[in-house]
Amino acid sequence: MRIAGVVRTAAAAAVCSVLLTSLTSCGTSDDGDGRKDGKRGAPGGTDGRTTDLRRIPDVGDRLQSRIPRNSRQVVAVYGRSRNLADATVVLYTRAAAGGGGGDATWKKERSWPAHNGKKGWTLDHRENDKRSPVGVFTLSDAGGVLADPDPSHGSGLPYTESAAFQAPHYWPKTHWHDFDHVIAIDYNRVKGTPPNDPTRPQGQAKGGSIWLHMDHGSGTSGCVSxxxxxxxxxxxxxxxxxxxxxxxxxxxxxRD
Structure with a gap:
């Protein structure tokens, strides 16, 4: 999947002129390993200990059924409330099992405090509504101002390193490093392209450029930080x- 040492800079350069439009849909770093964040009572475990489960915790049938049967990695974003920006991100994994993996159990790997759209969440995301879209979305592409933190492991998401991701410096200084690393959430975008590709298959009104990105300590314009x-x-x-x-x-x- 990854060609060692090669990033899609050409593709990133092609969208430099529209980056500011894309960034409007997105919005205190920590250099630790993330383990301590799991002690905050994140869903799926109240004390950060690993838990094996048959289902992703606190997710109802409607969304649970949309998680592909072949998925072995789920990033769960648990928003505190419909109209609030506070959230918790939990990574769950499961091993392959016979019969398509339906009987495999999920394991809670790590959790971190997070933020979502500054106005909360919505089932019908629109451009500039300042809310994050509710749903299940694939994760296909990554990138950022900084280099891939582990370009040699050969199995990670395709990564585009480019200065084109740099947040404008007329933004508050606290936001300048928001896009040092980003992972595109496949909401109204074309898979297999850099996260800052502006193409929106469902139209501009449905919004786009919804990413996982670096946190600046408060709500975003629709991303998860x-x-x-x-x-x-x-x-x-x-x-x-x-x-x-x-x-x-x-x-x-x-839970619905």
């Missing part, structure tokens, strides 16, 4: 062969 430790861990861990997805929403919507 988490600490540097979390972003770097996900980039080292998510593997296209494991068919990673994100299931995201406020607690009530997730």
């Amino acid at each position: 988490l600490p540097k430790s979390g972003m770097r861990y996900l980039l080292r861990t998510l593997d296209p062969k494991q068919h990673p997805v994100v299931v995201m929403g406020d607690k009530a919507a997730l």
Whole structure:
């Protein structure tokens, strides 16, 4: 999946002129390994200990059924409330099992404090509504201002390193490093392209450029942000062969 030492800079350059439009849909770093964040009572475990489960915790049948049967990695984003920006991100994994993996159990790997859209969540995301879309989405592409944190492991998401991701410096200084690392959430975008590709198959009104990205300590314009430790861990861990997805929403919507 990854060609060692090669990034899609040509593709990134092609979208430099429209980057600011893309960034409007997105919005305190930590250099640790992320383990301590699991002690905050994240869903799926109240004390950060690993738990094996048959289902992704606190996710109802509606969204649970949309998680592909062949998915072995799920990034769950548990929003605190429909109209709030506070969230928790949890990575769950499961091993392959016979019969298509339906009987495999999920294991809670790590969790991190996070933020979502500054106005909360929505089932019908629109451009500039400042809410994050509820749903299950694949994770196919990554990138950022900084280099891939582990370009040699050969199994991670395709990564585009480019200065084109740089947040404008007329934004508050706290936001300048938001896009040092990003993972595209496949909402209204074309898979297999850099995260900042502006193409929106469902139209501009449906919004786009919804990413996982670095946290600046408050709500975003629709993305999900988490600490540097979390972003770097996900980039080292998510593997296209494991068919990673994100299931995201406020607690009530997730349980529906």
